[in-house]
Amino acid sequence: xxxxxxxxxxxxxxxxxxxxxxxxxxxxxxxxxxxxxxxxxxxxxxxxxxxxxxxxxxxxxxxxxxxxxxxxxxxxxxxxxxxxxxxxxxxxxxxxxxxxxxxxxxxxxxxxxxxxxxxxxxxxxxxxxxxxxxxxxxxxxxxxxxxxxxxxxxxxxxxxxxxxxxxxxxxxxxxxxxxxxxxxxxxxx
Numbered sequence: 001x002x003x004x005x006x007x008x009x010x011x012x013x014x015x016x017x018x019x020x021x022x023x024x025x026x027x028x029x030x031x032x033x034x035x036x037x038x039x040x041x042x043x044x045x046x047x048x049x050x051x052x053x054x055x056x057x058x059x060x061x062x063x064x065x066x067x068x069x070x071x072x073x074x075x076x077x078x079x080x081x082x083x084x085x086x087x088x089x090x091x092x093x094x095x096x097x098x099x100x101x102x103x104x105x106x107x108x109x110x111x112x113x114x115x116x117x118x119x120x121x122x123x124x125x126x127x128x129x130x131x132x133x134x135x136x137x138x139x140x141x142x143x144x145x146x147x148x149x150x151x152x153x154x155x156x157x158x159x160x161x162x163x164x165x166x167x168x169x170x171x172x173x174x175x176x177x178x179x180x181x182x183x184x185x186x187x188x189x
Contacts, residue, residue, distance in 0.1 A: 011076040019068045027067075031060055034077070038084050044148055045088040045141050059087050074162055081153075082163040085145060092141045135185045143178040150175055 009017065011033065018026045038059050043052035063083065070079050136144050149155045149163065160171045 012072050015067060015070050015076050016072070019070075027064060034080055035060070037077070038080070041081065041084045042088055044145065045092055047137060055088060055091060058091075059084050062087060078159060078162060081149075082165075085163055089141060089145075131186060131189065132182075134189065135182050138185050139178070139181060143174075143181055146171070146174050147178045147182070 009029075011030075014026060014030055014033075017023070018030060035056060039052055039056045042055035042059065043049065046052055046055065063080070066083070070076065136147075146160065146164070149160050155163070157168055157171050161168055164171065166174075
């Protein structure tokens with residue numbers, strides 16, 4: 001397929017053509033269109049350039065195998081965001097489990113999560129930008145990613161529901177808890 005024709009294909013049409021032909025050239029076009037987006041999302045999870053590059057490569061390897069599961073019910077970019085999110089989340093959980101497995105320290109103490117007062121968006125926005133990056137590094141990936149989806153990616157609640165495969169009320173509660181955690185960590189710094 002000519003380069004000009006490739007560039008005119010929509011993302012969804014490109015994916016369907018890749019599935020139909022299993023063409024490495026078409027997949028290279030898909031990679032060119034989305035590798036930076038996937039890299040940025042991976043980097044958001046691990047905060048290490050080399051690790052994010054490895055994760056990006058792994059996402060695309062798995063994507064090549066799983067591309068036929070894309071049915072076109074949503075935009076490909078939304079589907080890919082979800083695919084990458086779950087891939088990275090599984091990676092982080094596996095890494096955490098391996099670290100925990102290697103650890104010889106066993107703790108029977110459980111910490112109860114404190115109840116936070118109502119936190120509104122205005123309080124969240126008061127957090128200074130230069131400290132926000134520091135605060136986000138201290139949060140769990142699942143907490144951080146939902147805030148990034150909502151406030152950096154400007155995703156609507158319905159889109160977040162599709163990506164995370166959870167209910168609307170669960171999305172809203174997770175956003176509320178993550179915002180409360182940002183404020184709490186900021187106060188402790």
